[in-house]
Amino acid sequence: MTQSIKLKVNGREVSLPFNDPEMPLLYALRNELDLKGPRFGCGLGQCGSCTVHINGEAVRSCSYPVSAAKGMNVTTLEGLGTSAKPDALQQAFIDEQAAQCGYCINGMVMQAKALLNKNKKPTEAQIKEALSNNLCRCGTHQRIVRAVQRASGQLV
Numbered sequence: 001m002t003q004s005i006k007l008k009v010n011g012r013e014v015s016l017p018f019n020d021p022e023m024p025l026l027y028a029l030r031n032e033l034d035l036k037g038p039r040f041g042c043g044l045g046q047c048g049s050c051t052v053h054i055n056g057e058a059v060r061s062c063s064y065p066v067s068a069a070k071g072m073n074v075t076t077l078e079g080l081g082t083s084a085k086p087d088a089l090q091q092a093f094i095d096e097q098a099a100q101c102g103y104c105i106n107g108m109v110m111q112a113k114a115l116l117n118k119n120k121k122p123t124e125a126q127i128k129e130a131l132s133n134n135l136c137r138c139g140t141h142q143r144i145v146r147a148v149q150r151a152s153g154q155l156v
Contacts, residue, residue, distance in 0.1 A: 005070040009033060010079030021067035026050045028066045029076060037077025037106045041135070048107030048134030052076050058114035077106045080113065089113050092151035093144070100138035107134045112148045121152050 004017045009029070016028045024043075029035045029052070038061050041049035045063035052061045053075040081087035086094065089109060099105045108131060115122055115130040122130070127148045128141075136144065149155040 003067075005067060007069050007071060008073045009035070010075055016066060016069075018066045021065060023066045024050075024062050025052070025064045025066045025069050025074070026061035029061060029074070035076045035078055038110075039103060039106055041103070041107075046133070046135075047104070048111060049104055051107040051110040051134070053110060053114060056114070056117065058111050077109060080109070087113070089116065089148070089151040092147040096143045096147040096150060098140055098143040098147040100140050104134060104136040104138075108136065108144050112144075112151070116148070116152055121154060122148070124149070 002017050002019055003021070004015045006013065006015050008014070014033065016032050018028060026038055026040060029038055038052050039049040040062060041047035043062050045060035048060065050060055050062040051058050053059070054064070054069065054072050081090050089112060093099065093105065093109060098108070111131055111134050112127070115127065119126060124145060127145050131144065146155055
């Protein structure tokens with residue numbers, strides 16, 4: 001039996017249908033709302049490529065049940081900015097050429113945004129710690145750290 005929940009995604013009210021209350025939020029975001037920022041990586045909440053913000057906190061959407069998102073505010077990468085008008089953090093990632101294959105970038109940006117929302121001027125060590133559970137196999141870690149520093153106004 002199909003059920004649905006109401007929540008706010010990227011600032012707009014939506015109703016998401018689901019058959020299984022344990023279905024990952026990631027599936028609903030990608031399959032029902034066609035949002036491609038959050039990606040399926042490991043399916044275990046370990047790599048970070050599926051990261052979204054729920055009520056302002058970075059959450060791994062591949063292991064977050066869709067039913068738990070009822071009434072929540074969900075922000076995906078698409079909710080930060082657009083290609084025509086990117087968020088300052090997204091622009092910093094572009095300026096630093098922080099993506100190589102790009103698969104991890106959703107998680108890196110969303111985790112970094114959560115950090116910057118709490119700490120406007122994080123140290124390099126704080127940035128590395130905040131991003132330590134996000135996996136990048138291409139090795140662009142230094143560019144990613146510089147992008148976060150740039151977005152926080154510490155690098156010009």
